[in-house]
Amino acid sequence: MHGGESKEPHRQRRATLKRVAEELGVSPMTVSNAYNRPGQLSPALRERVFETAQRLGYAGPDPIARGLRRGRTGALGVIYDSRLSYAFADTAAVAFMRGVSSAAEEERLGLLLVPGSSPEQRDAAIVGEVLVDGFVVYSVAEDDSLVRAALERGLPTVVVDQPAAEGVPFVGVDDRSSAAAAAEHLLRLGHRRFGVVSFGLGRDGAKGFADLERQRTTLYRVSRARLEGYAAALGTADVPWSEVPVFECPGSSRALGFEAAVTLLSLPSRPTALLAASDQLALGVMDAATDRGLSLPNDLSVVGFDDIPEAASADPPLTTIRQDHAEKGRMAGRLLIARLRGGSAESPELLTTELVVRGSTARPHDV
Amino acid sequence: MHGGESKEPHRQRRATLKRVAEELGVSPMTVSNAYNRPGQLSPALRERVFETAQRLGYAGPDPIARGLRRGRTGALGVIYDSRLSYAFADTAAVAFMRGVSSAAEEERLGLLLVPGSSPEQRDAAIVGEVLVDGFVVYSVAEDDSLVRAALERGLPTVVVDQPAAEGVPFVGVDDRSSAAAAAEHLLRLGHRRFGVVSFGLGRDGAKGFADLERQRTTLYRVSRARLEGYAAALGTADVPWSEVPVFECPGSSRALGFEAAVTLLSLPSRPTALLAASDQLALGVMDAATDRGLSLPNDLSVVGFDDIPEAASADPPLTTIRQDHAEKGRMAGRLLIARLRGGSAESPELLTTELVVRGSTARPHDV
DNA sequence: CTGAAAGCGCTTACAG
DNA sequence: CTGAAAGCGCTTACAG
Numbered sequence: 001m002h003g004g005e006s007k008e009p010h011r012q013r014r015a016t017l018k019r020v021a022e023e024l025g026v027s028p029m030t031v032s033n034a035y036n037r038p039g040q041l042s043p044a045l046r047e048r049v050f051e052t053a054q055r056l057g058y059a060g061p062d063p064i065a066r067g068l069r070r071g072r073t074g075a076l077g078v079i080y081d082s083r084l085s086y087a088f089a090d091t092a093a094v095a096f097m098r099g100v101s102s103a104a105e106e107e108r109l110g111l112l113l114v115p116g117s118s119p120e121q122r123d124a125a126i127v128g129e130v131l132v133d134g135f136v137v138y139s140v141a142e143d144d145s146l147v148r149a150a151l152e153r154g155l156p157t158v159v160v161d162q163p164a165a166e167g168v169p170f171v172g173v174d175d176r177s178s179a180a181a182a183a184e185h186l187l188r189l190g191h192r193r194f195g196v197v198s199f200g201l202g203r204d205g206a207k208g209f210a211d212l213e214r215q216r217t218t219l220y221r222v223s224r225a226r227l228e229g230y231a232a233a234l235g236t237a238d239v240p241w242s243e244v245p246v247f248e249c250p251g252s253s254r255a256l257g258f259e260a261a262v263t264l265l266s267l268p269s270r271p272t273a274l275l276a277a278s279d280q281l282a283l284g285v286m287d288a289a290t291d292r293g294l295s296l297p298n299d300l301s302v303v304g305f306d307d308i309p310e311a312a313s314a315d316p317p318l319t320t321i322r323q324d325h326a327e328k329g330r331m332a333g334r335l336l337i338a339r340l341r342g343g344s345a346e347s348p349e350l351l352t353t354e355l356v357v358r359g360s361t362a363r364p365h366d367v
Numbered sequence: 368m369h370g371g372e373s374k375e376p377h378r379q380r381r382a383t384l385k386r387v388a389e390e391l392g393v394s395p396m397t398v399s400n401a402y403n404r405p406g407q408l409s410p411a412l413r414e415r416v417f418e419t420a421q422r423l424g425y426a427g428p429d430p431i432a433r434g435l436r437r438g439r440t441g442a443l444g445v446i447y448d449s450r451l452s453y454a455f456a457d458t459a460a461v462a463f464m465r466g467v468s469s470a471a472e473e474e475r476l477g478l479l480l481v482p483g484s485s486p487e488q489r490d491a492a493i494v495g496e497v498l499v500d501g502f503v504v505y506s507v508a509e510d511d512s513l514v515r516a517a518l519e520r521g522l523p524t525v526v527v528d529q530p531a532a533e534g535v536p537f538v539g540v541d542d543r544s545s546a547a548a549a550a551e552h553l554l555r556l557g558h559r560r561f562g563v564v565s566f567g568l569g570r571d572g573a574k575g576f577a578d579l580e581r582q583r584t585t586l587y588r589v590s591r592a593r594l595e596g597y598a599a600a601l602g603t604a605d606v607p608w609s610e611v612p613v614f615e616c617p618g619s620s621r622a623l624g625f626e627a628a629v630t631l632l633s634l635p636s637r638p639t640a641l642l643a644a645s646d647q648l649a650l651g652v653m654d655a656a657t658d659r660g661l662s663l664p665n666d667l668s669v670v671g672f673d674d675i676p677e678a679a680s681a682d683p684p685l686t687t688i689r690q691d692h693a694e695k696g697r698m699a700g701r702l703l704i705a706r707l708r709g710g711s712a713e714s715p716e717l718l719t720t721e722l723v724v725r726g727s728t729a730r731p732h733d734v
Numbered sequence: 735c736t737g738a739a740a741g742c743g744c745t746t747a748c749a750g
Numbered sequence: 751c752t753g754a755a756a757g758c759g760c761t762t763a764c765a766g
Binding site for chain 3: 383384385395396399403428429431432433434435436437
């Protein structure tokens with residue numbers, strides 16, 4: 001029964017709990033207890049276990065085996081829309097991660113950043129292979145294969161920004177009322193001729209003007225909600241929405257904002273105010289306006305969405321809708337953890353936003 | 368043999384591979400092959416496997432069980448000195464993570480951020496419990512319990528900035544020559560009266576002047592290497608190192624830099640130039656100098672180390688030693704991956720640094 | 735305070 | 751192209 005040591009050692013494998021138990025002449029469970037339930041055995045025996053472990057080069061119970069037995073990994077998975085390295089270059093994403101990590105850390109959970117996806121080359125399979133207890137899906141379009149893969153995995157999942165489906169916990173802002181606040185600000189200043197730079201409205205990656213039909217039928221709720229917010233505010237002020245040009249961008253980059261603005265600003269009846277669905281787009285709009293020799297905010301008012309750090313330092317500083325990305329991350333993390341703990345935790349209230357008025361908006365020049 | 372379905376279903380557990388195999392009347396290995404080796408079975412059978420899986424709500428092989436069997440997790444662990452949320456607030460750390468994540472992603476590996484540690488409350492045990500294939504230890508003092516725990520875990524480990532021990536792969540910059548370059552720059556400008564704001568030199572958290580003995584005997588190689596670099600450069604110019612006041616700070620914060628400078632600048636023979644071991648410390652030095660009514664760089668030259676984003680936007684902009692944090696992360700990630708792959712990969716060369724001359728340094732006023 | 739047995743859910747040789 | 755068996759390394763009831 002003893003003397004395991006004399007057996008032909010197969011290639012000197014890493015020491016195991018069982019091996020330590022044999023060496024010591026106790027049962028594996030005693031060794032397990034030494035690590036996991038100190039109260040279950042005498043301090044002296046526990047000491048002997050650790051000594052033997054040390055001597056055999058046993059570093060403690062293998063976390064993978066423990067995970068299999070216990071059914072959990074101790075990590076939250078974060079799924080990001082793009083390459084991970086982009087997440088660390090995106091100030092909003094970094095703030096969001098800061099929030100998620102603080103929630104995870106409160107519960108002694110790790111954060112696993114899921115690799116391998118870019119919009120061009122989706123590797124949704126990895127979502128099924130990753131060792132986590134649940135997912136936070138951040139900044140991923142609601143019909144994306146990454147979201148599907150996360151939901152199919154059958155683990156608790158919280159979706160951020162883009163609601164995925166009925167019943168899936170969601171964290172985000174009230175896009176409709178936030179967008180309305182942006183439009184109302186411009187109306188108060190006296191603007192009547194608007195243009196909108198929107199996120200994408202379909203999988204087709206279309207770039208150009210979106211008619212009312214396309215606006216209404218889009219499956220992208222964030223895009224739709226923001227358009228609805230703009231429309232509602234303008235409607236209240238008797239600005240007919242059907243006459244407001246909406247330029248759709250297949251993404252949210254400065255370059256796309258630039259393109260959109262080039263088109264919008266060459267319209268026969270040039271808008272005096274442009275509403276952009278993100279600060280990135282808005283900054284591109286400002287680039288285009290400046291390029292065209294327009295002076296901001298005199299010739300054109302611009303409002304963004306997000307309040308990224310670059311918004312405040314833009315020239316002129318960008319008026320925008322601020323959201324608290326870190327708080328969003330914290331809420332997403334906490335909501336996921338509540339699900340993990342078996343709580344039937346409801347999705348929390350939507351996060352509040354705030355209109356931040358800066359130098360990129362003013363009364364229209366011709367009023 | 369069949370009809371597993373008719374057996375008393377214990378609480379409707381999650382479906383397993385075995386369950387799918389029973390349902391289909393094939394062996395578990397066939398189901399496993401359907402997921403892992405498509406070529407091993409007919410497309411038709413494979414389809415039937417997936418259909419059955421779908422019907423039973425089986426989401427594919429459990430990654431934990433697979434991990435146990437295969438002996439790997441598919442994730443790299445990143446150990447950070449402080450709370451994770453601080454890492455996402457630290458621009459150098461974020462750039463570093465960006466680099467590590469790009470290396471991980473190249474190999475389809477996830478990044479697990481290890482939770483639960485702050486300098487005040489170390490939870491090194493978590494390092495033994497986390498499901499990863501190896502560790503990158505970032506920004507952790509070489510005698511810290513986190514480093515010990517990572518090494519004891521017995522997984523491949525790469526240490527960054529603070530070399531941990533002989534034989535442990537290491538990524539960092541040449542601290543000695545970088546520090547020397549900083550001092551040489553000041554010497555070239557004509558400075559002869561120096562002061563140094565150093566990192567900590569011991570576990571005791573001491574704050575104050577460090578004598579030669581303490582400088583020489585410190586176990587912190589980074590602190591020592593930088594002091595040696597300063598000393599070597601000054602020695603070459605016949606500035607006696609023994610007369611250069613070295614103020615030791617138990618950390619690297621703006622507040623500590625402030626404190627150090629308050630003391631150094633009230634010395635009877637006031638230095639005309641201060642060398643700081645980090646930009647954070649240097650910014651604190653500048654705060655203190657301004658507070659005291661000194662004008663920079665006329666009354667005092669300051670050189671930092673790191674080139675964090677705040678350095679360029681400081682007033683005046685900070686002269687410093689630039690290091691490429693993202694590249695450092697990428698190298699650390701690649702080095703770890705090479706170890707994982709069984710390569711006996713040597714530690715790569717030290718990363719190069721670059722003196723960036725900005726407005727915080729000038730000829731001494733009284734020369 | 736300690737043990738013997740079962741089993742977490744899969745994949746890996748070894749056979750055919 | 752498919753199977754039966756062994757086993758990855760642990761922890762969890764169940765007993766005593």
